[in-house]
Amino acid sequence: MPELVAARRVVVVGGKGGVGKTAVSSAVALGEARRGRRVLLVSTDPAHNLGHLWGADVGDAGTTLAPRLDAIEIDPERTTEEHLRQVGERLRRLMPPHLAGEVDRHLSLARDAPGMHEAAILERVAEVVEASLASYDLLVLDTAPSGHTARLMALPETLTTWTDGLLRREERARRLGEAERGVSGRTTARDRQGRTLADDPAAGVLGAPAGPVETEQGDRNAEIRDVLLRRRARFALLRSVFTDPAATAFVVVLAAERLPVLETVELAEQLRRAGVHLGGLVVNKRSPADGGPLLAARRAHEDQYLRTLDDALPQAPRVEAPLLPDDLVGAAALQRFGEVLGFGRTDVR
Template identity: 60%
Template sequence: MLNGVADGREVVFVGGKGGVGKTAVASALGLALARTGRRVLVVSTDPAHNLGHLWGRPVGDSVVELAPLLTGLEIDPARTTDEHLRAVRETMQRLMPEQVHGEVARHLELARDAPGTHEAAVLERIAEVLERRQPDQLVVVDTAPSGHTSRLVALPELMQAWTEGLLRRQDRSARFGAALRGLQRRGSGGRTPDAGERAAADVLGSPPRPGDGPSDRRGRRDAEIRAILDRRRARFADLRGLLQDPARSAFVIVLAAERLPVLESVELHGQLTRAGMQVGALVVNKRSPADAGDLLAARRRLEEGYVAQLAESLPGLPVTEVPLLPEEILGAEGLGRLAAYL
């Protein structure tokens, strides 16, 4: 049963090949746990959101109640990317001189569709959700199809390394700036900055203070950049630590008993393991019945071979098999029927 995967953990990711029922399993798991008295937030990161359709109510980028103790949230990658880039632009334009603001805006507009931009923005949003969750709340993340998911879980390490690289560059820049400020102080002898130095202050772009020289403004700007990068590094380090701690997080792979979903699930398991994340369970969804006519019985026999292949490729992992249900899975009633098998 999947309830054991959530025991004591803060976040459970649910992922797999597209079309295998990830959103339904994530929602049913959340509902089952909420009915035991645990507070649960289901978060969808799939651009093709089904959470609202599944529950029969609007679900967007603000938390909404789905059932008692169960809430839902859909992270819109496009909107999240827009907000992420806008925040970056505002920060850069505040710290950089006015004459380069246009260049900053053009650079960020080009970055909008660059590889990894959406994933980085979604990752920051997930980190924010996890930071703001209630102390006793479990977050169940309904992820996008496998390729997107594997990139997403590998990003915290990459982003942390990238940010640490920026910090090293910032440290070198700060040391150079400190040396330059020392030379300026010794050379100026306390006199009023001349026109050239005032022009340099404009280029440095920091807000003026009475009695400030360009070196003082540059020093404040360096300190603020350092603080921003430190916060970013801490956020990614915390998220990486959470994802790689098997006591705090786990991943559930959902699949169908078919050739391609089995192969893709084995590959996803390898990618998650290399990223340091524990796979807690497998859910084989929509299993054909063996006693409902020759067609479905033949289908069941075919599926048995793929289930055996899965067990051979990923030995030791708990496997939950969910039958093909006769009714459509919609709303709390339908999800409750699915939850009975989890």
């Protein structure tokens, strides 16, 4: 595990709910921070387990959990509300004043539209990734359960393509508008007692100043295009980071049970289609072989499912973490868990 993480700038931790994603994310982040790297740990899981695990108030504004380790819990509701607020401000500025009521109606309907929360969270993740690459050595993303995570990994390409489509439509509309203004200018100019375009500066063509309405519309179009270009650049950066195996590794956490194993195989296929590299697997809460007949039988049962995992994902590196007697709460417990995952005791002061 340390070798996998040390070579990357981003580690995304995913898997089925309840398998220990937050514990693994936290142990990885703490282990790398203790090795001297500046680490940002970010949770996109609406369950907010990060603060509970560390016994700290993390929240959307973020906090410092340990030397060289900062953390943020992205709040989906707050993120969506902030996203809609920013979109609303932009639309009211770009649209004519008499359409303000229509803008409010559109945003009210959009609040609960399918995919709105994912899109808003992706915007925030894109901002965090962009900022973390400049300020931190490592970003560790603790994600929501598998279905949400798979969509999150696929969204950068989807939204980049969607934004490209909007830009092409904007470009066609701009050219059409220019053509219409050119035709209108010629007709108007020649209807005015046979004068040529050059004789009629009011036509707003051939270098003559456009009217105030044209100028205002042009300013709106320029701002819309600028917004779309910034959005495309942000999503393109996110996609390039997520799909670069030298920069990002996706680690799947699972239990050695039927459903988590099957879900892991499915998630690995979804990641492959999205172009995201599967860095490794963490099989958590493995039953001991020497804990009496019950646990020994349980471990033999787990071995059967892990053979299924080996057959489906033979190239994926795997770490197995034992079932622990106590709850993982606080930095000391997470440090011990990190040692189980292979992070040594070295602590850079």
